Amino acid sequence: MTNANLIFRPRRLRSTPALRSLVRETTLSRQDLVYPLFALDGPEGVRREIGSMPGVFQLSVDELRREAESAANAGVPAVLLFGLPESKDELATTAYADNGVVQRAVRALKADNPDLLVITDVCLCEYMSHGHCGIVRDGYVVNDESLDLLARTALSHAAAGADIVAPSDMMDGRVGALRAALDSQGYTETPIMAYSVKYTSAMYGPFREAADSAPKFGDRKSYQMDPANRREALRELDLDIAEGADMVMVKPALYFLDIVREVRNATDLPVVVYNVSGEYSMVKAAAANGWIDEKSTVLEILTSMKRAGADIILTYHAKDVAGWLE
Template sequence: MTELNFRRHRRLRGSANIRSMVRETSVQKEDFIYPIFVVEGENVKEEISSMPGVFHFSLDRLGEELDEVVSLGIPSVILFGVPNEKDAVGSQAYHDHGITQEAIRFAKDRHPDLVVIADTCLCQYTDHGHCGVIENGVILNDESLDLLARTAVSQAKAGADIIAPSNMMDGFVAAIRYGLDQAGFENTPIMSYGVKYSSAYYGPFREAAHSTPQFGDRKTYQMDPANRLEALREAGSDIEEGADFMIVKPALSYLDIIREVRDNFDVPIVAYNVSGEYAMVKAAALNGWVDEKQIVLETLLSMKRAGADILMTYHAKDAARWLEEK
């Protein structure tokens, strides 16, 4: 046989241990943030129909979910409160005894070392379902900032370790950073949803958070899915205003954006593996069309490989169990 000159890449794939030795990217349970939906009422543990395995919990049932999260070694949760009462300015969002504030207190009392992140927005608290103040059908930017800052401060007072504003109003990080600092919470980090696209992948979440807009859409404040450079402008301004983490949302269809943000900024990057991404995998798995474990772990790995440091995902509990099996 004529001598050939070529690289034998397969040498580094010859056994499981060799593959493990040269593996460039890994997913571990310490990467996870697990989202939890908390509702008012008693003895509520109600599965969200479009998100199998994800539930609404009332405060008196929240402990069992938190205990499971902690037992699995997941270090962090993000809390989404769903109030019974809504109004035009989302006043329950910044009420000191609102559902999110009470959930934060409960979580920190039960598990002091658990990192509790507060989603900071108005949409699930307003009767119109938008993320800011409305006047003549227009979402007002600057008038919304004070309410967002008040919400962040009330959440920090309740014990939130991290504030995660998701509203996409211009200047929201600056307003929240100023509000926190003035209230004595200068050491509370901000995890900004700074790169948040107007996406069809949010559908199941809107059922879970009861936050579907009652008119129009969110395209005037959430980003156009066609735009890449806009993500760098949004991330850059939020970091200048004081963001400590940067969330890219959604994750799976925006892996290129995660990489762009990673290559341009040095803050920790959070990939939000959103409800629609979760629901598609769950539906396919329940029909026996895919191997759920392999699909989920590969999907999460793709987000880490793209440059994410942290994974916010509804798959966190399942993934933590599967990683223990390895």
């Protein structure tokens, strides 16, 4: 090989940590992170580890406050709340109760730290006795009747002080229904983080233990997206944007990075990804067996999400990552 062939040597810019840092194209920051938390109704002092998600807990509101404070002190700017109520029924009444577990958790967290962004998951599955994300009629999840309950839930979260509401149910028209309801009650400044591209995925398995939200019959394939579909993601995206979404999400993240890039190319809205429970649990299991290095693996995975086009990453690793990045 002649010298003429070596005028440009890419390795020149990889030779030291300082050079690699200087030319790095994608940077992962603590400001990118959102930490999902599970608020447990009932007695105080409960910190119940989820068997399939080591290091993740169902937390009574007092313990949730401690965990949120710990995350904020580590530099995590936002949390996402899921609720585990004491009682469930076929109309998800505890989802939109003024004194529901999420509503109480929001008030407590905002009182503790007004600067912590509190995002609330708006769905009905954790509160429905059958575990589906909407009202069931004759064994089928009906769409339009479910929108009112979702809107009532979002309103109750906004009234409690939620900074952002995040509908995850995948009912058609739910972003528009939430926007109309919020605006009609004066919550015009409450943003909607829409789960716009949410696939039905095997990667949700551990979450269903964490949130006690597995459907009692059937599955969610009639409303969550088919993982084989790519073009459909852009149709869903366009609909949510037209209905008033302020941020759009792709879920799951790791196995759908091609979709993240498609969404990034299609919109200038903030793009959110959810590093879901199955993705988390596989890393934890492999690390526990000594097969991978947990820190380097997690940082590589989350950086790949940023590289694909994500602005915001929901991840159960958030508190650890914030510490590693410090």
